Each structure stands twice: as structure tokens, then as C-alpha cells.
Amino acid sequence: MTESRGNNAAVVMDRYGKIDPKTLVEISKPYPKSFYERNTLNVAREILGSLLVREIDGEILAGFIVEGEAYIENEEGCHAYNGVTPRCEVMFGRGGMAYIYFVYGMYWCLNATTEKEGRAGAVLIRSVEPISGLDFMKRKRKKESPIELCSGPGKLTVSFALDNRLNGWDLSKQPFRILEPPRDIKPELKIKKTGRIGLKKAKHLEYRFCIDNSPYISHS
DNA sequence: ATGTAGATTGTCT
């Protein structure tokens, strides 16, 4: 299957026409806390198409969030299910912060916290369509294909050079932010809802959202 | 071309 990238409607960047990725980052702005401090499922759905942006070593790393999963304190798959622990503490704080945890002895996973202070929730950022800083990401990932850079929660943290030093970071603040592109140029995105990936618990819940047909989402 | 086994380790019960 040879895909003509330029005409692939599933690729978010192409839907913006001729705008340059760095210009798009410049004219986008952080969400207010009120965007995050509400029902986690709504945040998980609506955060798709947002920009994940990190400035590091004079480079701008950026990409569209194309896949996310909701985690809520009243459900077994959530780290906060059994209450506060040192690891999941930031999930109980304000919405709009980075919750970054370690998995499998090798990888970090990035979440954006949701719900008001005192109630734990988060959206696991599972995949990103990279649009800027691809060379930096290729070096970090030791992979050439853009598809392989951020198509999974462990992959994207390698590409964006994220680890626990950014746990608790306010995602509206430079140099690590989630931005909303201007409404008037943001394309309508077809969103698909499915079960979550990689969990043993609470598998039946359809808490995973992704941009339909995006080649940048994680597989199986 | 597709499938799967094995390795890797901190966090929480």
C-alpha cells in the first residue's frame, strides 16, 4: 500500500493547507484550566488535534495529538483507583498538568491531568503526528520513518525527550505545552472510540479516542 | 508476511 502522503485526509497537517508548522505553533494558544478541569472523557475526545510542543536545545518539537485514553479514579485501570500514592499524586491536583510515569523498566508515559483539584483523572497521550523537530526525534528514537517516531506512548516520550523531571509541569507554560490551534482554521476531525490498549483491568471501557485512519496512531 | 517469546524494572498490593 503506497500512500500519497500529500493527499491523505487522515494526516492532520495536510488539512491545514499550506501553513508552516512553526507558524501554526506561534498562532496557537494554551487551553485555560477550565478545558481540563471537567469530565475526563470529554477532554480525551477534544484534546485530539491539539499540538504537543516542546522547546529544547533551540529546537521546536511539535506534533498533533492523534490518540488518547481516559483514566478516571473510579475505574480499575486508573493508577488513582486505590487513592493517593507518591506516583499518582499529581492526578489529584489541578487539571492541565503533566503526569509522567515509568513503565516496563524502560519507558515513560505522558498524561495530561483532568478534573478539578481533589478528583483524579488524566488523559494518556498515546500517539502524536510529528510536524516539527523530526531530525531531533529521529536521533532520539534511532528510527528514520516518521510513522515510527511517536506512534505509541513510550515512543513519543523518547522523541520529545520527556521523563519524570517534567512530572507535574503546567502544560500551559513554556517550554513544554499543549496548544489549541485557532478555531477558524482547525479542520473537523473524524474521531473513533475504542477500548483501551495494553491493560488487563477495565478492558471493556471504551475510553480510547483516536483520529480515524491516522497512520500515526499505535497499533494493537 | 505474520506471529509470538523473551527481556527490561519501578510502583503498589
Added chain:
DNA sequence: GACAATCTACATT
């Protein structure tokens, strides 16, 4: 001891 994502190597189509 259960739990998590990804890569590699090897086995089977």
C-alpha cells in the same frame, strides 16, 4: 507478585 510498551530474534505461514 502483578502490572505495564517496545524491540529483537526467531518460528511458522
